[in-house]
Amino acid sequence: MTNELTHIDGLAYVIYRSSAVDHLRDEDLDDILISARARNEEKFVTGCLHYEDGMFFQWIEGPAEQLRQIIDLILKDERHRDIAVLGVGALEVRRFQDWRMRFSDRKNGSLMDWFACSEISTFDRKEYIGGVVTFLASLKV
Ligand SMILES: Cc1cc2nc3c(=O)[nH]c(=O)nc-3n(C[C@H](O)[C@H](O)[C@H](O)COP(=O)(O)O)c2cc1C
Structure with a gap:
């Protein structure tokens, strides 16, 4: 996957989904954001991280x-x-120009609820990915 990035000049993005380990604590989330924001600032990387029902959704962009x-x-x-x-x-163009790593969770909005109310088929990969990006970009954090 990172191979694909070696073929790109200039700005690139990665979007992924993952599951948090079962024992993840609030303090772990704080630690992730502290180190993420420090390194992202140093490397001119921006993006957003959404955490919901034990799952992470992250859009990350930069050189x-x-x-x-x-x-x-x-x-x-x-x-x-x-x-x-x-x-x-x-x-x-960056989507999250002003964010070293914006963080959101269910309090800010629910991706699952958003999908449930949308016309998007979560079985169609392209539609699903487009839906995740649209949801992340639409959040007011
Ligand atoms: C869900 C998730 C998202 C993360 N996002 C970033 C990120 O955007 N930038 C970053 O540098 N590290 C991020 N990290 C942390 C890195 O995996 C790594 O732990 C960190 O860069 C190590 O930094 P440190 O050695 O300065 O503590 C993330 C970790 C997790 C679990």
Whole structure:
């Protein structure tokens, strides 16, 4: 997956879904965000992380090489598992320009409820991924 990033010049994005380990505590979430935001700032990486029902959804964007380095760390992180990469690609303009890593959870909005009210088929991969991106971009955090 990070191979795809080596073929991109300029800005790139990755979107993935993963499951938090069962014993993840609030303090673990705080630690993740503290280190994520510090490193993202250093590497000019931005994005958002949504946490709901024990699942993470993350959109992360930045210069392709820096993004690849960060994704390598994220993939090895033992605080989550079953990481499913939903998309990787080149990007013209950042979606989360002002966020080192925006965080949202069910209090901000529910992806599951949003899908339930939408016309989107979660069985269609393209529609599902598009739905996740639209939901993340629509949240007011
Ligand atoms: C769901 C999830 C999202 C993460 N997002 C980021 C991120 O956006 N940027 C980042 O540098 N680290 C992120 N991390 C943390 C990295 O996996 C890794 O633990 C961290 O970069 C290590 O930094 P440290 O050695 O400075 O503590 C994330 C971890 C998890 C579990």
